[in-house]
Amino acid sequence: MTRVKRYLDVVLKTICVSLFALLVILVSWQVITRLVLNNPSVWTEEAARYVFIWLSLIGISIATGEKADVCIDFLVRKVPVFWQRWVEVLAYLCTLSFATIVMVWGGWDNAMLTWDQKNPVLPLNAGVLYLAVPVSGALLTLYLLFHLVRTLSPSYTGVEEIAPEDEVEL
Amino acid sequence: SSSDDSSSDSGSTKTFKVAFNQNSAHPQAKAIAEIGEKLKEQTGGKYALELFPDELLGAQAETIEMVQSGSVEMAIVGGSLLENFNPDFAVVNLPYLYESAEHQMKVLNDPEIVGDLYSSMDDKNIHVLASYHGGIRNVYTTKGPVTTPADLKGQKIRVIGSDTNVRMMELMGGVGTPMAQGEVYTAIQSGVLDGAENNELIYSDLAHAEIAGFYSYTKHLMMPDTLIINPKVLADMDEESRKVLTDAVAASVDTELSLFQEGVEAAKAKAEAAGAKFNDADVEAFRTAVLPLHEERLTTDVTKAIYDKIEAAR
Amino acid sequence: MTDAATIGFVLLGGMALLLAIGAPVSISIALPSAVCMVLVLGWDNGILTSAQRMFKGVDSFPLLAIPFFVLAGQIMNNGGIAARLINLAKVMVGKTPGPLTQTNVMANMLFGAISGSAVAAAAAVGTTMSPMQKKEGYDKAFSAAANVASAPAGMLIPPSNTLIVFALASGGTSIGALFMAGYIPGILWALSCAVVVWWYARKRPELNATSWTPFPVVVKTFLQALPSLTLVVIVIGGIVAGKFTPTEGSAVAVVYALLLSFLYRAIKVSDLPHILYTACRTSSVVIFLIGVSSIMSWVMSFTKIPQLMAESLFGWTDSKVVVLLIMMVLLLIIGIPLDPTPAILIFTPIFLPIAIDFGIHPVHFGIMMVFNLSIAVISPPSAPVLFVGAQVAGARLEAVIARLMPFFLVLIAVLFLVVFVPELSLWLPRLTGLI
Ligand code: NA
Numbered sequence: 001m002t003r004v005k006r007y008l009d010v011v012l013k014t015i016c017v018s019l020f021a022l023l024v025i026l027v028s029w030q031v032i033t034r035l036v037l038n039n040p041s042v043w044t045e046e047a048a049r050y051v052f053i054w055l056s057l058i059g060i061s062i063a064t065g066e067k068a069d070v071c072i073d074f075l076v077r078k079v080p081v082f083w084q085r086w087v088e089v090l091a092y093l094c095t096l097s098f099a100t101i102v103m104v105w106g107g108w109d110n111a112m113l114t115w116d117q118k119n120p121v122l123p124l125n126a127g128v129l130y131l132a133v134p135v136s137g138a139l140l141t142l143y144l145l146f147h148l149v150r151t152l153s154p155s156y157t158g159v160e161e162i163a164p165e166d167e168v169e170l
Numbered sequence: 171s172s173s174d175d176s177s178s179d180s181g182s183t184k185t186f187k188v189a190f191n192q193n194s195a196h197p198q199a200k201a202i203a204e205i206g207e208k209l210k211e212q213t214g215g216k217y218a219l220e221l222f223p224d225e226l227l228g229a230q231a232e233t234i235e236m237v238q239s240g241s242v243e244m245a246i247v248g249g250s251l252l253e254n255f256n257p258d259f260a261v262v263n264l265p266y267l268y269e270s271a272e273h274q275m276k277v278l279n280d281p282e283i284v285g286d287l288y289s290s291m292d293d294k295n296i297h298v299l300a301s302y303h304g305g306i307r308n309v310y311t312t313k314g315p316v317t318t319p320a321d322l323k324g325q326k327i328r329v330i331g332s333d334t335n336v337r338m339m340e341l342m343g344g345v346g347t348p349m350a351q352g353e354v355y356t357a358i359q360s361g362v363l364d365g366a367e368n369n370e371l372i373y374s375d376l377a378h379a380e381i382a383g384f385y386s387y388t389k390h391l392m393m394p395d396t397l398i399i400n401p402k403v404l405a406d407m408d409e410e411s412r413k414v415l416t417d418a419v420a421a422s423v424d425t426e427l428s429l430f431q432e433g434v435e436a437a438k439a440k441a442e443a444a445g446a447k448f449n450d451a452d453v454e455a456f457r458t459a460v461l462p463l464h465e466e467r468l469t470t471d472v473t474k475a476i477y478d479k480i481e482a483a484r
Numbered sequence: 485m486t487d488a489a490t491i492g493f494v495l496l497g498g499m500a501l502l503l504a505i506g507a508p509v510s511i512s513i514a515l516p517s518a519v520c521m522v523l524v525l526g527w528d529n530g531i532l533t534s535a536q537r538m539f540k541g542v543d544s545f546p547l548l549a550i551p552f553f554v555l556a557g558q559i560m561n562n563g564g565i566a567a568r569l570i571n572l573a574k575v576m577v578g579k580t581p582g583p584l585t586q587t588n589v590m591a592n593m594l595f596g597a598i599s600g601s602a603v604a605a606a607a608a609v610g611t612t613m614s615p616m617q618k619k620e621g622y623d624k625a626f627s628a629a630a631n632v633a634s635a636p637a638g639m640l641i642p643p644s645n646t647l648i649v650f651a652l653a654s655g656g657t658s659i660g661a662l663f664m665a666g667y668i669p670g671i672l673w674a675l676s677c678a679v680v681v682w683w684y685a686r687k688r689p690e691l692n693a694t695s696w697t698p699f700p701v702v703v704k705t706f707l708q709a710l711p712s713l714t715l716v717v718i719v720i721g722g723i724v725a726g727k728f729t730p731t732e733g734s735a736v737a738v739v740y741a742l743l744l745s746f747l748y749r750a751i752k753v754s755d756l757p758h759i760l761y762t763a764c765r766t767s768s769v770v771i772f773l774i775g776v777s778s779i780m781s782w783v784m785s786f787t788k789i790p791q792l793m794a795e796s797l798f799g800w801t802d803s804k805v806v807v808l809l810i811m812m813v814l815l816l817i818i819g820i821p822l823d824p825t826p827a828i829l830i831f832t833p834i835f836l837p838i839a840i841d842f843g844i845h846p847v848h849f850g851i852m853m854v855f856n857l858s859i860a861v862i863s864p865p866s867a868p869v870l871f872v873g874a875q876v877a878g879a880r881l882e883a884v885i886a887r888l889m890p891f892f893l894v895l896i897a898v899l900f901l902v903v904f905v906p907e908l909s910l911w912l913p914r915l916t917g918l919i
């Protein structure tokens with residue numbers, strides 16, 4: 001299972017990095033078309049918005065995978081490890097219910113509702129763009145299940161410290 | 171309070187929620203209020219309307235989806251947005267199509283001319299009840315009055331983000347620059363844009379008169395706003411109430427038009443007080459320049475037929 | 485069953501419960517909001533509309549500035565650009581206690597003034613400054629708190645989209661007059677943050693420089709910082725001169741910082757994926773939060789909770805002071821879960837006529853409202869600036885909130901000044917003949 005997660009991490013990171021690079025190029029191109037070519041691009045802003053949405057929604061799933069999302073867990077830390085486990089399981093189940101019911105189910109319904117709605121400037125239907133929500137929900141579900149299994153495993157030692165500290169090196 | 175009433179006797183009154191993107195003083199909001207009063211009175215309190223102004227429930231494009239899903243029953247949305255659901259709608263949004271606001275309202279609310287178009291999206295849960303006058307769009311700029319297409323040369327004018335609008339501005343002589351309305355004020359102020367195009371109400375309400383003082387009557391675009399409803403809601407009403415609703419809607423079109431024209435006068439006075447100058451432009455020169463667009467965009471039999479009927483009613 | 489009171493109870497109770505069990509802040513907002521959505525719309529439409537609101541909450545071009553400024557900040561750090569700029573700031577601030585944090589406060593004021601976005605300021609300046617401060621022994625949570633607290637100053641200092649929204653909602657208050665009126669309260673905001681930083685740092689010798697830097701060193705530091713300064717000049721100058729919008733400026737900042745770092749040979753192409761990925765992860769967390777917050781905004785608008793609260797609170801007093809106090813407290817409370825734009829759109833039509841009845845000038849009222857709601861964007865649980873600040877500093881949220889308390893107190897004191905001393909807002913617009 002850990003191997004599956006590592007594989008998924010690599011794939012998603014690659015997607016995020018590529019989308020982010022694409023985003024920088026798109027917005028820079030928008031500035032260039034207006035300032036240098038004096039012929040503002042119609043589609044770059046629209047395209048940038050949707051690349052940004054996909055990037056952010058995929059980004060949140062791996063951020064959750066790395067437990068980089070924001071929590072206030074000082075209360076949980078105060079209870080005994082035995083209870084910490086069950087409180088943490090409860091918190092995961094809440095997140096899981098949002099990811100599966102609202103994001104996957106509701107998001108899928110929403111994508112289907114808008115499947116034949118055209119975009120005014122891009123050759124895509126709105127539903128394709130809305131698919132970002134259920135896709136992100138499905139990825140979140142995978143990561144949450146992974147965390148859930150780890151929390152329930154015998155090696156559980158209490159709520160983990162979350163500190164994305166080593167990231168900004170000088 | 172009013173909200174208390176609607177929740178306390180919700181068993182007997184069915185309240186339709188109407189999403190709207192402008193404030194509650196707008197002529198279209200007043201039209202909705204008028205429809206609501208008639209509906210409540212003439213159905214004996216069976217039905218009522220409740221307006222959600224100021225984009226509180228979302229931008230126009232989003233409220234269409236809410237009507238489709240049934241989260242809200244009705245919404246007022248720009249006619250151009252309906253092109254995303256049925257491309258044939260493009261025909262009613264063409265520049266230099268209508269002779270006057272009265273001509274526009276006459277043809278757009280004539281079932282003989284647009285009847286099938288308005289029910290063409292029923293299978294997508296969108297039904298058009300009526301088209302309202304949404305103002306006449308003119309060009310306004312920071313640098314000086316615009317009277318001929320040559321005056322717009324090289325000027326970056328904010329337009330609605332669609333190929334048609336960018337192409338229209340190109341034919342008018344300028345550089346059509348799509349941008350979200352929320353960013354336009356600072357973009358004009360800083361010089362990212364040289365101007366924009368819109369009706370007098372928006373020009374004055376968004377305080378663009380403070381920063382782009384030259385409003386030129388190019389009269390290029392009259393895009394209708396449409397009142398849409400989920401067709402299932404319409405079907406669920408009893409026949410009598412449905413007739414009350416559609417009659418009230420039809421009557422509100424005239425109310426809205428006269429309120430709009432009063433609003434234009436007030437907006438103009440306010441903009442002038444803020445230092446704006448209004449000037450006429452060579453409309454024929456602009457119209458001639460833009461006409462090729464009609465040929466380019468009329469690609470289906472449906473749109474050609476509607477176009478011919480609109481032309482015939484001039 | 486689904487009246488406003490029930491919705492309010494589910495929202496607040498659910499949020500408190502989820503936060504207590506350590507669920508992510510985003511989920512603590514999202515899940516109760518989605519439950520309310522199902523209560524008012526039924527199951528199918530409830531989950532569908534929740535998903536739609538979440539998508540639309542993220543779907544905004546100006547939000548793009550967040551990942552871009554975080555990215556630019558990280559490139560500047562890795563590329564040595566930030567270090568040169570901060571050295572310059574340090575020799576200029578001299579013996580002021582807590583020089584780096586003071587620099588952060590001032591940079592936020594300038595940056596926020598230009599970009600008009602508190603979140604973008606906290607992201608760009610915080611990403612650049614927090615690693616430096618950590619290295620020099622500053623408390624991570626305190627420097628994050630100072631970054632968060634000072635970021636909204638730019639919402640008051642023009643240009644400001646928030647003031648434009650008020651102008652529209654108020655039915656045409658002059659934007660020019662509002663912009664003029666925002667200067668003094670905005671600068672007061674930043675100064676009050678500087679005072680808190682000074683108070684904190686003055687008794688910590690490790691945060692104080694011992695002497696002024698000799699002049700030749702100042703010149704050398706300046707020359708070294710010159711190419712880095714050009715970045716600031718290009719981005720800020722480009723926005724001011726109308727070459728690009730603030731959102732586009734954030735992309736220009738990324739490109740320029742990247743070129744400069746390659747020039748300094750401080751970054752290799754092979755470093756880029758890691759930098760891009762960390763910036764993406766940091767901003768995604770914030771963007772997701774903004775997305776789910778719009779589910780809550782929608783439910784509150786739909787059930788008209790804010791209007792009902794307001795209606796039930798007025799009408800029993802005719803004292804100007806009491807009415808103003810009720811308004812301010814109500815805005816502070818409602819601003820806790822709600823974002824400034826919907827709050828302004830909902831409350832302006834209710835409050836402004838009452839305020840005008842009491843002889844308050846609409847421009848003054850706009851400033852007090854925006855000041856108030858600027859405090860709200862840093863107050864949890866719905867506080868994008870706070871989350872971005874904690875994220876880019878890598879600090880624990882509850883620690884940052886604790887360090888924010890003195891800032892809150894001082895800012896609320898300044899809010900009362902702004903409310904009860906109209907001249908702070910009206911003097912400049914009068915002087916320039918705008919009102
Ligand atoms: Na600003």
Ligand code: NA
Pocket residue numbers: 819820821822860861862863864865866867
């Ligand atoms: Na808040």
